[in-house]
Amino acid sequence: MQYNVVVIGSGPGGYVAAIRCAQLGFKTAIIEKYNTLGGTCLNVGCIPSKALLDSSEHFHNAGHTFKEHGIEISAPHVNIGQMIKRKGDVVKANVDGIAFLMKKNKIDVHTGVGSFVDKNTIKVTATDGKETTIATEKVIIATGSKPTPLPFAAFDKKRIISSTEALELKEVPKHFIVIGGGVIGMELGSVYARLGSKVTVVEFLDSLIPTMDGTLGKELLKVAKKLGMEVFLGHKVTAVTNTGNDVVVKAEPKNGGAALEFKGDYCLVSIGRRPYTDALGLDKVGIETVKGQIPVDDHLKTKVDNIWAIGDVVRGAMLAHKAEEEGVYVAEQLAGQKPHVNYNLIPGVVYTWPEVASVGSTEEQLKQDGRAYKVGNFPYKALGRARASMDTDGLVKILADKQTDEILGVHIIGARAADMIAAGVTAMEFRASAEDVARMSHAHPTYMEAVKEACLAATANRPIHL
């Protein structure tokens, strides 16, 4: 088979790239190792974790807020089997949707492990060992990433688990130990905390979600503690041992102090993800990875002039929507267009409840850059909509240039933050000032009013409802 473009990997980067290529008239194929399309995001990442987050949220509300709402029920019980099955149905509906989109766009799907024979030839090895060779003019590598294991404790997938296994548990853990207080750890930690597990989070750095604005980490810590999670910041894990029915985690404060030992039934290692390029045969085309990543130029081209790479295998944030943008970017470039990816305005989101979302510069970055800025905060507590839904935790923080009032960062922790951040991206793509947003009508009562109020606060410290 001769193709214009072959995409290796069908995650959100790969399948979006393939669809865009097909839209632009390229004869396109996609290679996927697993039997279902969609990659980590759809199968063992974003979508299933959100499914469980929502389920756990409902359970938590049934037990904690229904009464306040005036709904009397007997104490709810978790049917973990049903919860995991529903999650599976959600995943299936989504991956089937991708399969349909491939068909609709006349994209050939090759199932098996794709590896380079040379820069224009790719061998696909199916699980039964059958090999197919396909020829192509151009290749887009979108093989994504895998969870990073601890150097001293490999995933045994029974007690020492990654996010993949954490989405398939057959029981509600009694004590769920999370190593790494980043996005994945906090999301899954909060799932099990709400389902009734005791959750302990051990983080090496001094803040949760440390790459985001410090205010968000602090707020999230408050919320996590309210939920009963135990958080140890600034602690270094020294040993993780599977003792059969239990797992023992040893940690010590990195600045010195008494060592701690936790005993739980599951230990989630969520210390990050590493680019996945195994079995890709990069050596056949002369590409060498750097820290696991495939080096690319500003146009996402590798050192081989017909091979591009996108998503988690290249530099930048490991986010599905970043990979999607890159997929579209490369496809359009192949068609001779000149698209852009504004990396500064890729939003970051954490699906805890309340959600955390942010775009643009953090206050720490602005300080470091020595930029003159102003801050506008507005708490959900002061928001009518939030009181109505009892989602009063959280705040909106707007950072704006001190002279021009241009919005430099939008940071939200609170209900619906993940949806609200899109407004921040829009405003910043058009380089709106805080006052611009403050002067736009925001429907009442909505959570978005908090953004408007925070913008008023940033403009000239004149929020209306504070």
Place this chain on the structure above:
Amino acid sequence: MALQVKVPTVGESIAEVTIANWLKKDGDVVQLDEVIAELESDKATFELTAQSAGVLKIVKPQGSTVPIGEVICVIEANGQVVAPAATTPTVSTAAQTPKATGGVKEMKVPAVGESITEVTISTWLKKDGDFVNLDDVIAEVESDKATFELPAEASGILRIVAKEKETLPIGGLICRIEITEGAPVAQPKTAAPAVTSTSTDKTYAAGHPSPAAAKILDEKGIAANQVQGSGVGGRITKDDAQKAQAPVSKPAESKSATPASAPVISAGGGRNKRTEKMTSLRKTIAKRLVSVKNETAMLTTFNEVDMKPVMDLRSKYKDKFKEKYGVGLGFMSFFTKAVCVALKEFPAVNAQINGDEIIYHDYCDVSIAVSTPRGLVVPVIRNAESLSFDQIENEVIRLATRGRDGKLSIDEMQGGTFSITNGGVFGSMLSTPIINPPQSAILGMHNIVERPVAKNGEVVIRPVMYLALSYDHRIVDGRESVSFLVRVKELLEDPGRLILGV
């Protein structure tokens, strides 16, 4: 009240115009400054604007030829008709703050002179959004002949339409002035709080393209700073990007310009090209030179002048001359005087063709070519035949200085009857100058070089200048042109003849 509209004086030597087109019908209501007709002279087409508002009564029909000064229409100011359509502001209240009247004055490129069809905005002296008073100079505009200042035609807020370096045809829209009543109260800048920071004025975000606009501009190869954003605060919208015109020629892309396989000629030599827009002056020069070559029967006759007598005279009296007149005694005055004497004797050289007629001049308006940073300009020494040496020298210096400063008016450059060009200042030995139309001849001066010359059977070394006279053979015969040049030679080789006229 009825206003008689007469054919305006549209340029020297234009005696009549033809009504090419009535843009308004008899009985139409016309507004002040509205274009009502297109008039055509033998040199240009121009627009006739209403000098008042009212009802138009056409006197001369379309196609008729009307002498300058004759009435072609009448505008009857009928209060009842005019009132509802009145757009001119009424300054009735002495307001402290400017009050928008809703009126907008559209400023168009004025007809600045015959044969000028376009101008270039050289500099905006006021910024977009500035408050301007009536008659404030808001921009400097350059035509192929002169630079002139553009005064505001109304008081109000300036909205710039044409960017700097943009070339506009006569009648093209330069800017709008949103008419306000009264002047703004002097406001310290700090008094404007952050509250106004998001008005439609230019902001930090001016020129920022939207995501879609950025992609489109990149694909067109247009930099964002070459596009005027119409979005809030000067942002570049998708529509702006779609309408943006790619630059006429892209600068050479340095990346792709050197393919890897290119033979290495020199290690360090750059091979960049530079592309610039032709100025309207340069375009006009180009157009006119080609048309002279095509439309005249031009040829050149040569002679040589022994410059010793002039040089002797000059070195003898130059100090005294300078002392008395405050100006140096140069060669231009000798040549100008000699040319004037010769022109009197050979009037065809001083004449010009006008259609089926020949116009003879009993005066000598001598155009002198002046090299300026913007190109060649040709200001005129009026009635050079009646000027003294010092007057000529003064005039040459005055015109040259104004030329170099770009301050020559169109009047100062129009209407010469004969030209002198001096390629000698750049070292030219001999050249064939091109006639400056509608003139019929041009004298080319060259450098003075010591050459062996035979005098009375002996070889002597003399300072010699070659002279060239290019002339239009259609009206100047060979006998006249050659005799003219010989006459100039005689006068210069024996300057005493200039005094006696022999």
